[in-house]
Amino acid sequence: MEITRENRKWLDDLQLSHPLVIAGPCSAETEEQVLETAHALKDSDVTMLRAGVWKPRTRPGSFEGVGAIALPWLMRAKKETGLQIAIEVGSAMHVKIALQYDIDVLWLGARTTVNPFLVQEIAEALNGTDKVVLVKNPVNPDLSLWLGAVERLQAQGIKNLGVIHRGFSTYRKTDYRNNPQWQIPIDLKSKHPDLPLICDPSHITGNREMIFDVCQTALDLRFDGLMVETHPTPEQAWSDAAQQITPSTMIQIMEDLRIRKKDF
């Protein structure tokens, strides 16, 4: 796989003087929740609002997302705040629906990246898109499977690419929800230095108290950005309540992080 500066042009064109920050709720829940989050983040270093619309859950029976009704809410948030919009797609059908809206970034989740057939279908549904497509690592610590998903997108003419490190499942419980195994993103970065690399401390930690430290580690390792789950009332979130932080905590974290300015 050949990744060149062309693949990171979308990020360079943002001309940020700091790492890219994508923030927003695990799940879009209501129009009010989406708008409240977006307005609270709009005058900060956050560039993109994330929200899960379709939620891939490990086991059935928990909240699976409100679905496509959230897309107009996100469009309203974009219009009112100027934030770019990022959502997860997990099937070719999701892609077809999402492409009817002015969504800026689509990402593949960890439970999608593990499945080459699904990735292939999504890549074909995205054929030639100039939207930014980000690929989370698969749930298991398999760098080839992660890169394979990026290759499938590239083969469909998708140029605006990036990857998101969200840690890896373990059977035995550790302090992390998903073990970061930092060596894997470090290897990826050394093989493909022009592939934008974003850290998701929310799914790595599963715990809001640990978010800051993982953000700092990622920046020390020269990641290009962060994706952090942010909710107006995290304890009441419909998914991933333990790991979400408020917009004001997010803004405080961005102020407190040590950033190597010369890198940006």
Ligand code: PEP
């Ligand atoms: C999410 O971003 O809310 C999500 C489901 O993440 P992951 O695919 O990393 O588990």
Ligand code: MN
């Ligand atoms: Mn989540």
